[in-house]
Each structure stands twice: as structure tokens, then as C-alpha cells.
Amino acid sequence: MSGKLNVVLTTLLVGCALSVVNARYQRNHLVNDLEKLASQQRQLDIDWAQLQLDQSTLGKNERIEQIARTELNMAPLSPARTQYLMEGAR
């Protein structure tokens, strides 16, 4: 009886030990994945900052005005050629 119990317990013990090893292995992988994602997040943050910067640089009023004037031949509107639409007015 006691011999059988010992066999069961030993098997259980070995099983537990192996599962600990396995769990550790899994953990290492997950931690590694987490780190990868964290560094990806950092990189995306940097990209986002870069894009915001580009937006601001490219959307600079100075640049838009210059392009509008030289490339698109636009002119600022003047009140002389503006029609104001008023409610109730003819």
C-alpha cells in the first residue's frame, strides 16, 4: 500500500517539477513578447510624434500661403468682391 502511494507521489512530484519548468519557459516567452510590444509601443509613440511634427511643418501657414500664391495663383479675398448673405435681406 505504502509502496503504491510512494509511486503516485513520486510521479506527482516529477510532474509538478516539469510543469514548473514549463511554466517558467512560457513566462520567459511571454515576458519577451511583452518587451517586444513595449518597444513597439515606444517606436509608435516616436512615429506619432514625428507625424505630428510633419503635420505641423507641412501645414505651416507660411508654406500654405506660399503654395497658394505661387503654384495655385490664389489671391486673398477682399471685401470688394465679397457678397455677404444676410438672413431676410434681398
Added chain:
Amino acid sequence: MKAGASGSRVAAAKGVAFTKSPVLAVRLPDWRSRVVLFVLFAAFAALAGRALWVQAMDNQFLQKKGASRYMRTEELAATRGKIFDRNGMVLASSLPVKSVSAFTEDIKGTPPEKLRELARLLEMPEADLLKKLGSDRSYVYLKRQVEMDVIAKIDKLDIDGLDTRKEYKRFYPQGEVMTHMVGFTNVEDVGQEAMELAQQKALAGQPGSRRVIKDRLGRIVEDVGMQREPHDGKDLHLSVDSKLQYIAFNSVKDAVEKFHAKAGAAVVIDVHTGEVLALANWPTYDPNNRAHLTGEQLRNRVITDTFEPGSTLKPFTVALAMDKGLIKPTTLFDTGTRPYMTGGHPIRDTHPHGVIDVSTIIQKSSNIGTTKISEMLTAQEMWQMFTKVGFGQAPRYGFPGAAAGRVRPYKSWPIVAKANMSFGQGISMSLLQLAHAWLIFARDGDIIPLSFQKVTEKPVGQQIISPKTAAQMRTMVESVVGPGGTAPQAQIAGYRAGGKTGTAQKVIDGRYSQTHYVGNFAGMVPMSNPRFVIAVMIDDASGPVHTGGGVAAPTFAVLAANALRAANVPPDSTVTDIIIPEHPLEESN
């Protein structure tokens, strides 16, 4: 045979069997084996004790040694907060870059063509590079804040002894347009000017570190714990509006060039929230390239420079007298035709105006008129008024270097001081203080604190004059901009505008100069429901015109017209043709 057989196993000489040999019968003393046993036991006990000691009692040393073989301390970088304008446009942002440095010993064997290529990538003369590499020190910085795409090319050169370290560089996409509002940081990422300096604490990040376990391939497999939590800097949302700022900046720049002035400045304030929407200076500088920076470029004339505004201050004395019930807009004053003597000093008007009412005193900017009104007030009353609207008071804008201006204590005012201050002499302030004070006319007589950051809550005002007086003053300052006033050039097609001109003689070597002037204009638009208070200052215009009405008023008109359009403010006037008299009235000072 038997004896012979047994005899072969017996020592021949003694005839004794081996097992019975007397040599074997010699017994060692008992204590010797015990001693050996004890010594062995003691040695094992010592080993066990030592093992217990290093593993259980004093285990730190070994643990440290062990940890150092697989644990690493990882630095966790923190970025400086970004700065945005009120519409979420980035004004300042930090990106990772690298510094390039070299171990001078290790780099010696590098072929010269590689060094030439390195010098080209670092944008420095080859001679400079070689000089740096030939230095006595073992480690030298070659260039800091090198952008990542350049670093990638440098890495490809594969030069021994070259070292790159991560750092941050601050970028200012709006450049010179916004720099007097935003400021800049130095190479260590510490704010040096304007909001970067004022908000240094909030913007700066706090780098941290943590302990990790790395495996053979350098992958992190366990996060042991944080040593110091990293904190990124807080983002800052300014009150400034990129569009209005650009408009203000261009108006000032164009005006300085057109009127051959030394400098110019303008500020736009939101009447409802007290937010500074635009703050422009010329000359200026590019914060991304500060190699040849001069003090003139750095000066923020809106905030740190004080000047005597001149007639722009007249409405304050007049409003005070009206608020106290001493005069009405229709009260008549005889401004005469000759200089008016007060305290032994003559007060002059550029044109004789004769008998005119208070509205006309403001419209025509009569010095004698405001002098007579100031005589009805006590010095203390005037001083209180100036102090309450912030003149001579240390400003609390949260902006570095903000000037307080100067208002002398009323007890030391000479007799002529009241007259002088009524038309803005002998009292100095910054353009921002002037614009701030003008809020009392644009609002219903109360003043609210200014803010350089986006305001989310309705500010609480402090009542200075009654709403009725403020309304009356608005009518008066609107007439200034009309054809009969001193600033017809401040008219804006489609909108009603109001304001007051000022032309101050500059104080040079303690005396009022007759040739150097500061032309300024403070006003509000649109008059039906004021939205912006705008103040413009043109310093030392050397062209044919130099007065506030001549240089600052047209600048105000351009600025205001574009600002109103950009802010989608509906027109409140059907007048689209501006009438500017051929010889507009000049103001007295």
C-alpha cells in the same frame, strides 16, 4: 605433503602463520582513530557551517555576484512634454537623436577616406574633426543631436572606436513665427526662454530605471522590478492660435519693413477668456538654428519692454472721471487755441480744437482736454485706477521676464504729473499690460486675468468701471477710427472697429527725443460684440510717418481684418468702402 603445503603459507623464518603474525597483533592506541574521526567530523562541520553562513546568514555577497551575471539595470527614458497650440497643432516636440563621440585611441587606425566621409555626414570640416580626434582626452564628443537617418549612415561606415548615445532633440516646426511664445531648450533639454522656461518643471520628464534578467541572446525574460518610475513630461496646451499668430507676425513684419522701423510688436487677446491668442515680434529668430542669435532678436517686446504709451492711455483718465459722475460724454471743455499752463508747464495740442465735448476730446486726442479732466481728479484716484488695471504691478502671467512697468507713488507726483499721465507720459508699461488694461473697455468694465495656456473655465472678472461707462467709452473709441478721428487708417471693411492711437517720444539719455518715436495703437473688434483686443507697437519708424495713427493704426487694421476672417467672425458693418481723409488728423503726442 600436507605439511609442505601448509608450510608454503607460513613465514619460513619464524614459522608463524600470516594471520597469526605478531605484527598484525600490534594494536594502535584507540585515541588515534578517534582523533582522525573527530578531525574529519570537524572539517565537515566547518564546511557545513561555512555553507550555512554564506548561503543563509550572510548571503548578500554571493547573491550580488550571482545577480550581476544575469541581471541588468535598464535605463527608462522619459520624453519632454509636447507643446500644442489651442487647436492641437504641435509647436514643440522632442524626438530621439544620438550624440556621436569617439574613443581617440581606438579610432586611430581608421582609413582617412572613412574619416572624410564621417566629417561630411556630421557636416563639419575635416580639419575640425581631425583636431578633435587628435585631442589628449581619451573620449571626445564629435557632434551632439545628430538625427537618426544620419546615424544610420554613420553606422554603415563601421568605424572602430565610434560611440553613439541616445538623447533628445527639440523641434520647433513653426520656427520664427511662434518662437517668442514658445521659446526653446538647450542641448540638455532644459528650457531657456518663454514657455519652455516658464513651464520647465511640468514639461521635463523624469527618467527612471528598472532591473531585468536577460537571457543568453540578450532578450529580457524577467522584469525584476522598478528602481525608479519614469515619468514623461506633461503636454502643454497654449492659448495661442497658429493662424492668428501667423497673421499677427506677418502684419508686424510687413509694417516694420514698410515704415523702416527698428522693431515692431503686436498682441491679440481674447476678450471673453483673457487668452493671449497671438504675440508677435519683429525682429525674431529661428529656434531650430540659433547659431548667430543676438539680443535684439531674442527680445520679447510685447512682454519685457516697457514704453510710455502716450495717448493710448487717455481713455483711462476720461473713463475714471465719467465713472465718478464728474463728466458726461457731452460735457463741454474749452481747449482753447493756445498752450494751456499747468504746474508751470505748457500743455499743447497739435491743432487748436476750441470748445469741444468729452467724446471729441477722445476722438481728436486733445491733450489740453484730458489735462482739464485730470484736474477734476485727485492723484490718488488716478493712481488707484492705473494700479487696478495692472500698470506698475508685477504681472502674474507665468511668463519669464514680464515687465511691471512704472507708476510713481501718487504722493510723489508733481503737479504736472496728473496732466502728463492723463495723456500717457511719465508712466511706462509693456504692450501686453496696455492690451490687458484695454479689456475693461472691451468687456463690461471688468478685467480678467491673462492666460498663456488654454482656458477651460470662465474667468472671474474684477469690476473696475461700470458697464455703462465701458459702453460709452466704446462709442467714443469707435469715433476715433472714423473719418474725423486720429486713426481713420484703422478702419476695417465690413467690421466696426474702435481704438486709440498713441505716439510716444522715446526717452533717450533721460530726455524725450524729438526724432525717435514709438507709434502704438490699442483697440478692439468687432464693436458690436468685441471679440479681440489688439495692441500694436511700431518702434522708431524712420520713414515719413511715425505716429500711432500713421504706422500702428494701419497695421492694426490689416491684423484685425485678417484675424476676424480667420476666426469666422461675421461682419457687423455693411460698409465695405473705407473713407480715409487725405490729411488725417495727427495726434498731440
